Amino acid sequence: MPRAMIAAVRTVLAMIILALAGPASADDARLRARLDPETLGQVEAIVASASRSGLPTAPLVATALEGTSKRAPGPRIVLAVRRHAAALSAARDAFGDRASESELVAGAGALLAGLDPDTLVRLRDARPRQSLVIPLVVLSDLLARSVPAGAAARAVLGATRAGARDGDLLKLRQRIEQDIREGASPAEAAAARARTLVHGTGIGKNPGAQRPGRKRSEVSLP
């Protein structure tokens, strides 16, 4: 079959898939403008499937756009979008059908950063009625700062179970970040700051000034 005909067939198939996927949106237009027809077809199929399952699709579109901007090959873009869709699905399994879109997006981000899915379940149990967005944001940030997944989970779960509010968790994140910048090991900083938050000056108050980078002898891993 001539190449021109193969390309035409691919284009027609892509158009059919697009037509089946629903009305064109701004995201669709951006994907069409930046993906080759074959990759576009596969990405649109994943996005349409996620949409039918009630999962948020904006993160999937963003992942595809990131791949095109970084000139990644089509198969790698499709793989990255598929992984993201799987992470969104796993987050929904952990949080349940009542999870908000923001929680699913944040949960998927944490899973992609290396968090164990069981931690999401335990986080939901620790905060059954409140939003999990901020704990998940803090978890994702700690993982990106090289805090081991276990230490990050222990720190955030411990603080959440002790009743830490969103503001306390954001302060916890800032202080761990500061300690790491000052030379503390990420695991040590997370453990020490979480312990200070829970047992030190108390939840809802200013966590103490103990800095693991400066007083290492006083710090022990849990």
Next chain:
Amino acid sequence: MKRPSLAMLILAAGLLARPVRAEVASSFDLCARLGGAEHSVASMVGLIPGLEIDAGRGRLWFDGSGVSTGGRLRLQAARAAADARVARFGPGEALLLVAVTREERRGKPALQALRTEARLGWSRRRAGGWIGAGGQLSSDGGHAPRRGLLGIGGWARTGTFTFSAALDQTEDVRTTIFPAVLEQTPESTWAVLVPERRDHESLTLSHAHTRLGWSRGPLEVETVAGLTFGRYHAPRRWIQARTALGLTRQLALVATAGLLTPQWFALDASRERRATLGVRLVPAVAPSGFAPGAPRPAVTSWRVKRIAEGRYALEVRAPGARAVEIMGDMTGWEAFGLAHLGGSRWRAELDMTPGVHRLNLRLDDGPWRAPLGVATAPDGFNGEVGIIVVE
């Protein structure tokens, strides 16, 4: 069919590696020159070609210096080099460097050299350094035994100032001629008793040099000073001051004074004291330097500041940068240029929602990187992405 040379294979391997970045950084100068041996004013054309291909683990680059004073443009010094990063550890890296240099003096080839060197370097946001050892094969090397060459250098950056200093070595050859011993024969002719003999002795020349640069907005000032010394070699000092004022993105006024050796590849690399004043056609005020270990544009600090509901300002300090761009989920993963506020300050206003955001920064059309100091994560596309939390 002609077999591909090693250089072609290295170039092909470099180009096939991903990601590859090619940057042309040539300048073209039209100047009036004052001074020199003739103590006169003359028009001069200068060309400083530059090309760099960055393939991540290895780079190829070329730079040189060409000057014309009589209507014919002549390349008086040129250097082609390749380096490969063989190891990386924290802020440090180990490099293998191969460089071919060609210099002319008064229109005749004076030196062609092949230099190989291993370097250990480290680089942080405000300081860096390197130490190296290697060897050199020179066209005028004769049969002299060769020696190892050492080098050490470092740089520091504070605010708008950049200071660097280095001590490195090159090989030179001292040739001693022992004239022939002749004897007059009874027939009144000359017979050679002892033929002429030439002894070559390998000498090591050491070059100590410092550079102080300052830039603010479109104005750049740079002073380069050095001392060359060695056995049987009278110490030679050199210094040049250069200033450039960017008029537009493509045009700058330049002025130089002093003298400079060709190895710096600056305008009018002469051994005579001169002053020049002219205009430079170049995409930036000054071409970037490619030497390994040299300070490169870098983001030294950055912050996100909330300016309104859902509106944030990204402020970046990047000394030496000619362009700063951001790309992230907040820009739909399209490159967005920051506005230059003067000096090393850059700023952009972006719409963002509170939460986790992914972004990359790029300087001077270079590779997209996570901003220094932010949390990073693999991006799923063989690179890394910066993770920021907007509260």
